[in-house]
Amino acid sequence: MKGYFGEFGGQYVPETLLPALEELEVAFAEACLNKRFQEEFNACMRDYVGRPTPLTHARRLSGHTGLDIWLKREDLNHTGAHKINNAIGQILLARRMGKRRIIAETGAGQHGVATATACALFGLECIVYMGSEDIKRQYINVERMRLLGADVIPVTTGSSTLKDATSEAIRDWVANVDNTYYLLGSAVGPHPYPTMVRHFQSIIGAEARQQILEAKNRLPDAIIACVGGGSNAIGIFSAFLEDPVELIGVEAYGRGNNKNAASIAFGLPGVLHGARSYLLQDKDGQILSTHSIAPGLDYPGVGPEHSWLAYTGRVSYKLVDDTDALAAFSLLTRLEGIMPALESSHAIAYLDKYGQAHKGRTVIVNLSGRGDKDLHTVLGSDL
Numbered sequence: 001m002k003g004y005f006g007e008f009g010g011q012y013v014p015e016t017l018l019p020a021l022e023e024l025e026v027a028f029a030e031a032c033l034n035k036r037f038q039e040e041f042n043a044c045m046r047d048y049v050g051r052p053t054p055l056t057h058a059r060r061l062s063g064h065t066g067l068d069i070w071l072k073r074e075d076l077n078h079t080g081a082h083k084i085n086n087a088i089g090q091i092l093l094a095r096r097m098g099k100r101r102i103i104a105e106t107g108a109g110q111h112g113v114a115t116a117t118a119c120a121l122f123g124l125e126c127i128v129y130m131g132s133e134d135i136k137r138q139y140i141n142v143e144r145m146r147l148l149g150a151d152v153i154p155v156t157t158g159s160s161t162l163k164d165a166t167s168e169a170i171r172d173w174v175a176n177v178d179n180t181y182y183l184l185g186s187a188v189g190p191h192p193y194p195t196m197v198r199h200f201q202s203i204i205g206a207e208a209r210q211q212i213l214e215a216k217n218r219l220p221d222a223i224i225a226c227v228g229g230g231s232n233a234i235g236i237f238s239a240f241l242e243d244p245v246e247l248i249g250v251e252a253y254g255r256g257n258n259k260n261a262a263s264i265a266f267g268l269p270g271v272l273h274g275a276r277s278y279l280l281q282d283k284d285g286q287i288l289s290t291h292s293i294a295p296g297l298d299y300p301g302v303g304p305e306h307s308w309l310a311y312t313g314r315v316s317y318k319l320v321d322d323t324d325a326l327a328a329f330s331l332l333t334r335l336e337g338i339m340p341a342l343e344s345s346h347a348i349a350y351l352d353k354y355g356q357a358h359k360g361r362t363v364i365v366n367l368s369g370r371g372d373k374d375l376h377t378v379l380g381s382d383l
């Protein structure tokens with residue numbers, strides 16, 4: 001069925017949004033076939049974002065774990081993470097559709113900053129919904145967005161975090177659908193968003209596949225990526241889905257049982273923000289509150305394609321808790337001179353366990369972002 005990955009995905013939205021999703025789907029399909037659109041996207045990636053990002057051999061971390069480790073350096077993108085790839089792709093699409101008012105949701109502010117950046121680049125109006133709790137916790141990113149010209153609107157419903165900001169952005173879209181483009185930040189939401197976000201992030205996997213073939217003349221044994229909504233993971237996995245390469249997603253185990261954000265490990269199928277997917281919920285279907293030290297992983301749902309890849313077993317999903325993620329942050333910083341985002345630190349942390357069982361294997365880790373944004377958290381911890 002259209003927009004489904006097995007039983008996951010779909011378009012669970014108010015009826016007034018269905019024509020807007022249809023319009024978006026058609027525009028995206030046309031853009032994919034349009035050579036000029038492709039060239040425009042590629043030129044932005046090269047000249048503005050700074051792509052291709054390197055694939056760095058992590059020599060000392062390899063020695064430490066007994067693996068052969070390569071890092072896909074999304075931390076070196078303009079604005080410091082993979083989110084800009086999707087923000088630029090969707091902004092180009094919004095321009096093609098003639099929409100000049102851009103709205104977005106943000107949790108930690110990373111997607112908000114990427115969206116505000118892309119809007120500044122093209123002179124578009126930018127409105128970012130952000131939970132009032134997150135505004136307090138991530139104030140620097142709020143200031144950044146405002147400097148970039150965005151209007152940051154505090155959301156005080158529910159737990160005043162990402163889930164509520166997303167609901168508010170959807171509400172705005174319903175009310176202003178004619179002139180407004182909703183720029184969703186991960187591979188979640190109703191069809192066509194999960195497919196579209198994967199498309200714009202698949203540049204990560206396409207580059208990494210070519211780079212490892214050039215460096216080693218063979219494919220890697222495994223790819224490891226952290227999973228929040230799942231956009232950096234599906235972006236790198238997409239190039240290897242048909243290959244004999246082990247694919248591993250790492251979810252945030254937070255402080256353990258009942259205090260985590262591991263939707264695939266502990267969730268049940270349910271509907272949130274327009275799609276059916278694994279969801280952290282109680283027995284009455286109420287969304288549970290989540291926790292992760294990595295703000296970008298702190299979300300009760302996951303992209304529907306990941307639910308399907310978990311269900312079919314093509315990708316295995318593992319758990320890393322706050323403590324191990326913090327230790328991995330320090331380890332990569334000391335061994336390689338690279339400070340990873342706390343989200344990416346979850347993927348790095350899993351290498352230890354993987355190395356114990358699979359000595360000598362070649363692994364690519366998607367380093368989804370840089371850790372500068374997390375210094376206050378890291379310094380405030382007990383490490």
Ligand SMILES: *Cc1c(COP(=O)(O)O)cnc(C)c1O
Nearest residue numbers: 228229230231232296343368369
């Ligand atoms: C937002 C974010 C993530 C999590 O989002 P995905 O859609 O799962 O990729 C991971 N890493 C960084 C650096 C982020 O900013």
